[in-house]
Amino acid sequence: MIACLSSNLPNLHSTPTAPGQTTSEPDSKPQARKLKSSPQLNRWSRARAVRSGRKLDRLGHRSPQSSVNFKVRDRDGVDLEPERISDGEDNVEAMEGKSIYMVSDGTGWTAEHAVNAALGQFEHCLVDRNCAVNTHLFSGIDDVEQLMVIIKQAAKDGAMLVYTLADPSMAESAKKACELWGIPSTDVLGPITEAIASHLGVSPSGLPRGAPGRNFPLSEEYFRRIEAIEFTIKQDDGALPQNLQKADIILSGVSRTGKTPLSIYLAQKGYKVANVPIVMGVELPKSLFQVDPEKVFGLTINPLVLQSIRKARARSLGFRDEIRSNYSEMDYVREELEFAGRIFAQNPVWPVIEVTGKAIEETAAVVLRLYHDRKHKCSMPRISKRY
Amino acid sequence: MIACLSSNLPNLHSTPTAPGQTTSEPDSKPQARKLKSSPQLNRWSRARAVRSGRKLDRLGHRSPQSSVNFKVRDRDGVDLEPERISDGEDNVEAMEGKSIYMVSDGTGWTAEHAVNAALGQFEHCLVDRNCAVNTHLFSGIDDVEQLMVIIKQAAKDGAMLVYTLADPSMAESAKKACELWGIPSTDVLGPITEAIASHLGVSPSGLPRGAPGRNFPLSEEYFRRIEAIEFTIKQDDGALPQNLQKADIILSGVSRTGKTPLSIYLAQKGYKVANVPIVMGVELPKSLFQVDPEKVFGLTINPLVLQSIRKARARSLGFRDEIRSNYSEMDYVREELEFAGRIFAQNPVWPVIEVTGKAIEETAAVVLRLYHDRKHKCSMPRISKRY
Numbered sequence: 001m002i003a004c005l006s007s008n009l010p011n012l013h014s015t016p017t018a019p020g021q022t023t024s025e026p027d028s029k030p031q032a033r034k035l036k037s038s039p040q041l042n043r044w045s046r047a048r049a050v051r052s053g054r055k056l057d058r059l060g061h062r063s064p065q066s067s068v069n070f071k072v073r074d075r076d077g078v079d080l081e082p083e084r085i086s087d088g089e090d091n092v093e094a095m096e097g098k099s100i101y102m103v104s105d106g107t108g109w110t111a112e113h114a115v116n117a118a119l120g121q122f123e124h125c126l127v128d129r130n131c132a133v134n135t136h137l138f139s140g141i142d143d144v145e146q147l148m149v150i151i152k153q154a155a156k157d158g159a160m161l162v163y164t165l166a167d168p169s170m171a172e173s174a175k176k177a178c179e180l181w182g183i184p185s186t187d188v189l190g191p192i193t194e195a196i197a198s199h200l201g202v203s204p205s206g207l208p209r210g211a212p213g214r215n216f217p218l219s220e221e222y223f224r225r226i227e228a229i230e231f232t233i234k235q236d237d238g239a240l241p242q243n244l245q246k247a248d249i250i251l252s253g254v255s256r257t258g259k260t261p262l263s264i265y266l267a268q269k270g271y272k273v274a275n276v277p278i279v280m281g282v283e284l285p286k287s288l289f290q291v292d293p294e295k296v297f298g299l300t301i302n303p304l305v306l307q308s309i310r311k312a313r314a315r316s317l318g319f320r321d322e323i324r325s326n327y328s329e330m331d332y333v334r335e336e337l338e339f340a341g342r343i344f345a346q347n348p349v350w351p352v353i354e355v356t357g358k359a360i361e362e363t364a365a366v367v368l369r370l371y372h373d374r375k376h377k378c379s380m381p382r383i384s385k386r387y
Numbered sequence: 388m389i390a391c392l393s394s395n396l397p398n399l400h401s402t403p404t405a406p407g408q409t410t411s412e413p414d415s416k417p418q419a420r421k422l423k424s425s426p427q428l429n430r431w432s433r434a435r436a437v438r439s440g441r442k443l444d445r446l447g448h449r450s451p452q453s454s455v456n457f458k459v460r461d462r463d464g465v466d467l468e469p470e471r472i473s474d475g476e477d478n479v480e481a482m483e484g485k486s487i488y489m490v491s492d493g494t495g496w497t498a499e500h501a502v503n504a505a506l507g508q509f510e511h512c513l514v515d516r517n518c519a520v521n522t523h524l525f526s527g528i529d530d531v532e533q534l535m536v537i538i539k540q541a542a543k544d545g546a547m548l549v550y551t552l553a554d555p556s557m558a559e560s561a562k563k564a565c566e567l568w569g570i571p572s573t574d575v576l577g578p579i580t581e582a583i584a585s586h587l588g589v590s591p592s593g594l595p596r597g598a599p600g601r602n603f604p605l606s607e608e609y610f611r612r613i614e615a616i617e618f619t620i621k622q623d624d625g626a627l628p629q630n631l632q633k634a635d636i637i638l639s640g641v642s643r644t645g646k647t648p649l650s651i652y653l654a655q656k657g658y659k660v661a662n663v664p665i666v667m668g669v670e671l672p673k674s675l676f677q678v679d680p681e682k683v684f685g686l687t688i689n690p691l692v693l694q695s696i697r698k699a700r701a702r703s704l705g706f707r708d709e710i711r712s713n714y715s716e717m718d719y720v721r722e723e724l725e726f727a728g729r730i731f732a733q734n735p736v737w738p739v740i741e742v743t744g745k746a747i748e749e750t751a752a753v754v755l756r757l758y759h760d761r762k763h764k765c766s767m768p769r770i771s772k773r774y
Contacts, residue, residue, distance in 0.1 A: 121592050184586050361494050384521060387506055
């Protein structure tokens with residue numbers, strides 16, 4: 001329900017505000033109506049002031065998505081009710097940069113994924129802070145009134161709308177409302193659903209996630225993924241070398257080459273993954289050389305990058321341990337990488353994947369391409385599934 | 388490179404072949420050219436026969452995505468060279484059901500995600516097996532020759548193409564080739580990228596992942612996600628109750644309510660998650676009641692569903708243990724759920740989320756909606772990020 005309506009404080013990824021940044025002005029939007037002071041207005045103003053103080057606290061210490069180095073003016077309440085409350089805090093309410101509203105009658109993860117992928121095309125200006133972007137994800141929006149409130153707010157914010165609305169009447173309403181309010185909008189789900197419908201000769205159900213009649217089935221595949229995740233968690237960091245036989249994929253590499261997050265990413269796709277850390281001076285488990293070498297993948301990284309990762313890691317863990325003080329020193333880093341390199345050279349069947357400059361999902365794509373390619377020789381590498 | 392070209396055996400999610408299933412016939416495609424027998428043909432035929440035997444072995448035992456119950460005619464090699472090899476195995480080469488080719492010059496995960504979301508609109512016929520769908524993901528396709536080979540094969544397969552090609556000339560080539568070859572195609576990345584470009588007033592870089600000039604930055608946010616994943620793994624299954632203070636989110640519930648995969652899913656989004664299992668007869672850690680109750684979420688499930696999950700779990704673990712034989716018995720299941728229910732009733736601040744019939748990402752969306760809503764009162768719940 002829509003009670004008193006203010007936005008969440010944006011979660012921050014980098015220092016967002018660039019000098020010279022102008023706030024976008026909506027083109028053809030209803031004008032903000034200025035209201036006289038009222039008890040309700042004062043109450044909301046006070047509430048916003050309190051929240052403002054609380055939010056700074058929370059943002060600095062608790063929010064998982066805030067950056068330690070952020071500098072931003074606090075954005076307090078944005079009123080989603082049709083009458084916009086205008087008071088002395090008007091300029092604070094305006095968000096820095098451009099906003100993207102992502103609206104879904106389901107989870108919203110598809111819209112988020114698509115927007116993230118597209119934003120990858122603007123890294124050059126995001127990183128320079130020449131364009132600042134805020135995204136706001138609204139999930140479970142399955143009634144048209146909530147949709148309209150969001151769209152009206154988007155209009156006030158000069159935002160664009162990206163939506164995944166499985167219900168065709170909701171999608172139609174979104175499209176029309178955006179046209180009416182002059183908001184750029186993109187339907188991420190409609191075109192591909194229609195294309196598949198046409199291809200299969202079947203009409204889409206129009207049911208969003210969570211709708212009656214659309215229950216998630218507990219299939220073999222579901223159980224297998226759960227099993228893969230649980231296996232991989234137990235296996236993390238060389239915990240159970242005797243289980244290497246059961247793994248589908250084995251990752252080996254020195255500390256901080258990304259084995260843990262990569263193994264988890266792959267596990268979520270259904271692969272049982274075991275990690276075998278390479279540590280100078282520590283013998284590798286014998287079972288590593290007894291398994292099918294085609295399932296072992298080596299990870300390597302640029303020494304400078306590894307050093308900076310290790311320094312960051314040591315800082316965050318508060319390392320003072322004398323023995324570990326080598327951990328992030330350049331000589332040690334190089335030696336350890338060379339040690340790993342010699343192991344990889346002795347096991348030439350293992351592909352060695354350079355992880356420098358790659359996101360986890362990129363390395364995962366490389367691993368899986370190789371994995372499937374090796375399973376099925378003489379193919380254009382692909383990952384195939386049957387539904 | 389494209390050496391001898393055959394497809395990977397599809398990975399199976401369910402028993403795919405329905406009676407009466409017709410194989411799709413391409414509409415306007417180049418006809419298969421029949422070649423006379425040749426040494427190369429014989430070699431490929433033998434290779435396919437061998438692979439056929441090998442694949443059945445692997446599929447039954449090793450592929451993480453094969454179903455134990457599958458029944459399918461083996462699909463062997465599909466030749467991706469322009470001359471289609473035709474031999475006695477022609478009908479085996481035709482894939483059951485309709486194919487969707489997903490092509491990306493990056494990881495392909497966006498295309499896969501979008502296709503999965505859209506296929507959710509066809510569950511009613513996928514589950515009945517009235518429409519069978521095969522997907523094939525081609526990632527890292529960053530040169531136009533590979534693209535053309537894939538498109539030609541899609542044409543032969545009567546497949547549709549879904550692509551995320553950041554390079555505009557590749558996207559243009561894909562579009563034109565699909566028109567030329569009469570393949571339905573959907574550009575998943577282009578429309579949203581153009582919309583954002585127009586909104587920001589900035590041109591997209593046109594650089595796919597992995598291209599020079601597009602290195603993944605090691606940001607604060609990246610390190611924080613790694614930390615969240617590592618925290619959550621160490622915390623799994625009540626491992627370290629003293630660390631509940633450090634968690635952003637705490638999940639509690641009886642065994643098999645999905646705590647582990649849910650915690651991992653949330654961790655990948657940057658949240659430190661701790662799991663506290665509720666076990667009848669076992670005291671909950673005191674620290675659970677000392678932390679901010681607003682970060683605790685209870686999970687519950689329908690008893691019949693829980694029982695079937697536990698039975699499946701016990702089977703896969705080979706449970707014979709007398710003590711644990713209760714684990715999946717209905718009375719015990721009900722008792723344990725009631726036990727959990729009483730704990731939840733005593734802690735009314737904890738939301739209790741029903742996970743029955745929900746995929747992990749759906750439950751995650753509910754948790755995060757509540758989480759962000761509680762952090763920022765009086766809002767239309769949303770998840771906001773700053774780029």
